[in-house]
Amino acid sequence: MGPHAERVALPGRRNVLLRPIQPQDAEAEQAFVAGLSLAARHFRFHVGLRQLSPAMLRQMTEIDHRDHVALVAVADAPAEPRRIVADARYVRLADAPTEAEFAIAVADDWQSLGLGRTLMDRLARHARGQGLHALVGDVLPENRRMLVLMRGLGATTRPHPDGPQMVQAVFPLQSGMPQEIRPASPSPSY
Ligand SMILES: CC(C)(COP(=O)(O)OP(=O)(O)OC[C@H]1O[C@@H](n2cnc3c(N)ncnc32)[C@H](O)[C@@H]1OP(=O)(O)O)[C@@H](O)C(=O)NCCC(=O)NCCS
Numbered sequence: 001m002g003p004h005a006e007r008v009a010l011p012g013r014r015n016v017l018l019r020p021i022q023p024q025d026a027e028a029e030q031a032f033v034a035g036l037s038l039a040a041r042h043f044r045f046h047v048g049l050r051q052l053s054p055a056m057l058r059q060m061t062e063i064d065h066r067d068h069v070a071l072v073a074v075a076d077a078p079a080e081p082r083r084i085v086a087d088a089r090y091v092r093l094a095d096a097p098t099e100a101e102f103a104i105a106v107a108d109d110w111q112s113l114g115l116g117r118t119l120m121d122r123l124a125r126h127a128r129g130q131g132l133h134a135l136v137g138d139v140l141p142e143n144r145r146m147l148v149l150m151r152g153l154g155a156t157t158r159p160h161p162d163g164p165q166m167v168q169a170v171f172p173l174q175s176g177m178p179q180e181i182r183p184a185s186p187s188p189s190y
Contacts, residue, residue, distance in 0.1 A: 067092040092132070099133060116149055141166070
């Protein structure tokens with residue numbers, strides 16, 4: 001069972017509906033990714049991808065809502081029906097099932113409204129309810145905005161096992177739990 005649907009009011013009377021992604025969102029998800037700026041796509045996918053391959057698109061929209069959970073923000077505006085303006089997800093790690101790797105992106109013209117923070121909060125809340133102990137994400141060191149957001153939510157950062165081109169943001173979900181350092185594990189392909 002994925003997270004609950006929820007309406008969220010953002011500044012400037014821009015409202016969104018947060019809800020789990022569905023297979024019918026494939027076209028809107030493709031448009032969302034293709035519409036991101038080059039910088040945002042680079043920060044999100046770490047590669048110069050312009051659009052999602054059909055296989056990737058399926059992987060991102062046809063999910064089980066258990067090991068792979070994804071929340072999208074859909075613009076609640078008659079002029080933009082079904083437009084996806086943000087996507088936040090996690091995938092449980094096969095070798096550490098109480099941890100999951102997360103990723104998030106907000107459309108450029110919907111950034112700095114608090115949406116990233118709200119989505120991370122809802123994703124974390126859901127993950128906690130599912131018994132997860134931590135969300136872990138690969139962040140490029142030059143991604144100041146993401147690092148500020150994560151620190152504001154209580155995450156810590158640590159060196160990435162693969163090298164200095166990335167840092168790992170660790171978002172603890174269970175209070176009082178020591179943060180163990182895990183060995184490198186292959187990134188899930190989402
Ligand atoms: C990182 C990202 C998800 C943030 O989403 P957002 O909706 O703009 O974030 P919010 O509006 O919730 O702001 C989050 C924090 O960033 C800070 N922030 C906003 N604009 C900023 C800026 N230009 N520089 C530095 N920090 C900034 C705010 O202070 C805010 O902190 P606060 O809530 O404690 O005040 C979004 O910028 C994005 O999608 N970037 C491209 C993809 C990406 O980097 N994904 C992360 C990969 S791990």
